[in-house]
Amino acid sequence: MADQPLDTITEALGPAEAEQQLQIPDELPLLPLRDIVIYPFMIVPLFVSRERSIRAVDEALGEHRMILLACQKDLDKEEPQQDDLYKVGTVAVIMRMLKLPDGRIRILVQGISRAQVETVDVSGEYLHARVQPMQEIMAPERSLEVEALMRNVRASMEKAANLGKSISPEVMAIIANLDDAGRLSDLSASNLELKVEDAQSVLEIADTTARLRRVNELLNKEIEVLTVQQEINTQARADIDRSQREFYLRQQMKAIQTELGEGNELVEEIQQFREKIEASKMPKPAEDEALRQLKKLERMHPDAAETATLRNWLEIISDLPWSKSSNDNLDLHKAERILNEDHYGLEKVKERIIEALAVRKLKEKPKGPILCLVGPPGVGKTSLGRSVARALGRKFMRLSLGGVHDEAEIRGHRRTYVGAMPGRVIQAIQQAGTNNPLIMLDEIDKVGADFRGDPSSALLEVLDPEQNNSFRDNYLNVTFDLSNVIFMTTANVLDTVQSALRDRMEVIRLAGYTEEEKLEIARRHLLPKQMEENGISARDLNISRTALAAIIQRYTQEAGLRQLEREIGSICRKVARRIGEGQKGPVRVSIKNLHEFLGAPKIIPEEVLKKDQIGVATGLAWTAAGGDVLFVEALRMKGKGALVLTGQLGEVMRESAQAAFSYAKSRAKELQIDPDDFSNYDLHIHIPEGAIPKDGPSAGITLASALISTLSQRPVRKDVAMTGEITLRGNVLPVGGIKEKVLAARRARVTKIILPARNRRDLEEVPKEPLKDIRFVFVDNMRQVVREALKDKVTPVLTPEPRPARLPQAAASRNH
8 A cells, every 4th residue: 555645734833843953864764655745844644554664664763753755756666766756855753653453554744854865775674765954045034026925825825715725724824924935835835735746846946935936836827727617617507597417517518618719619510511501502402401400400419419420411411512513525536545545446335435425515414324334354344434534534433333232332321320321322422522423333243132122223223314313312311413423334244134224224245355456455555554563664574476475375365354464464573573683684575485484384275176076066155254165075875865965064055955956856867867876876965174064055056066977977077166056947046245256266276167147247346357267157057057067978997896805803803
């Protein structure tokens, strides 16, 4: 337990005791004090509980009853050292000592003199100090300054007592009769309840005039605090007209805030809201609602729970750009130049953007087009949106909808909920700072739905030009005009997009790039970008066109460009390392040393078969990642006419195989097939890469060609690839993804492609130059496919079969 006063009894000694001169030894036991400073001629009771302190008291009582009282700097220190004590203390006489039942002792001490602590010995059983008594520097006689200070101190003590300071009448009587400046300052300081630092500063002043000046300063400060405290109490009491304690405390708090200059914050904030609402030029219904809520805020208490909610609502509604819009760049040539700078190819999309810009130039407020860019990953859908915004001179905001499954993400939460916010659309407009940004809704095909609602249904209003001029967000609860916003959406596939939502969008398909387009994009965009990101310049690295083409063919297999950019980045990093290691001169990357930078080729491109084979046909497939080549293998074996399908085929593909089988069975004679083969042989159709699921009707004619080839023993031409759906009557129906499939066929070095006749129009989207070596054949029925894909029947050369070696009995038995 700390050594502390139980009950500070402060007295002044009489003149006779003041004259009494006691001889103070050079060394004294030391008693460290907490939270109290004792002055000379004061009598104070103390509790002593620390073992070393009790021994110091016993030592003092055993000799001359004198002890040094010094205050600790750190009150929590249990074993103070010399540096933990102040350098000036008070020599005191122990007048009485009483031992208490709990082991503590109570002593009554009387201060005698100030003393300088020279050294402290902490090695013994108690603290022992070497002291030097401080001689007081007396004030000059009849000094006007001292007389004035003494009068001020007496008057200030009287004023402090009147303001409510707890000072006993006996002490006030002694102060009124004291003529000694030093003792007056000590007595006044001991009754002011000063902080330890301030009380110690008074103790350390030996000059009585300076000490009196310091006490006068502390008294003035205390009177100021007491005056403010009394004013607060008076003001609070004057305003109270109810007896509830809560109201009383609030009035006190208001008075404190007024004194600190903080009481008018809410009034200023309300005035700012009113100015912002008027400046925003919002529609009349929205303005009326905002002003109504502002009046409601004025009547509310600042600490009410709803105040913060209402403030947030007013901040958002007044920050929205109701009338602020950016000026469109209506220079069509400039917009076209910007689009061409940022993206190579994609002519159809660029043409549609320029058309929309031309309409805006002719008509002041047309309906905003809602474009949906559909294509495989990495073809530049999102970056195209950013480029369009730059071409139009609009702010670009991107909202990723992948994995969103809460309707409130679009429409916002109602204000009644804790943590309610507006929907993402309103947040995007607030962040953009204009009411006509370009908002990109990314990955719209990956929106989910659960018990919290369907975000796709909420998007129906957002993406409908007929409705979005009065979009109502649940949080705002007022309508906002979205008709100035240009919405663009992206998707990899449209199958998962809700039909009603798909109907509201203008779909623009972005197919994969050809190798020539990838080569140009790599040279113009990807290579300079990666060189800049990796801190190398054009003179440090030179990649030949053949090397870039080899990277595209051997290290990437994608419709987009992300993997190609990563591979180019890998080369740039290796070059950066060589430069960092001190290698001089440019690095040249050619097809010969490409493997040094990227390792062995990662992709073995699918190529046409080496020779014409019976029962193996080349088909074309289309996935979200682009087009691909598909080999269909068919085999006949002795059996009873069963059809076996393997290769992880989906239900639609299985039905296509069954239709092809039925067609071949019905046209056996026409297709040069022995009808008895259908009952004497089982047929097995397999599509390699069995770990990959496959589905869709577009492999119908490929399955039929492989099946007919096997049954009729006619080889399939090795350089022919085909795609198309087959019916039971042998008609060939159109399929999708023609551009992707044609590009995949070109990568596989196919020279002839069989397509449904009704897909002829889709070839307009395919670049002509890279496909000049490919011959396209358009068919309406299976007879034309057989004529183009199958060769004449080959008579097999019979060779004697070797007799199988007989297995040893032991080895044969293991297989049972």
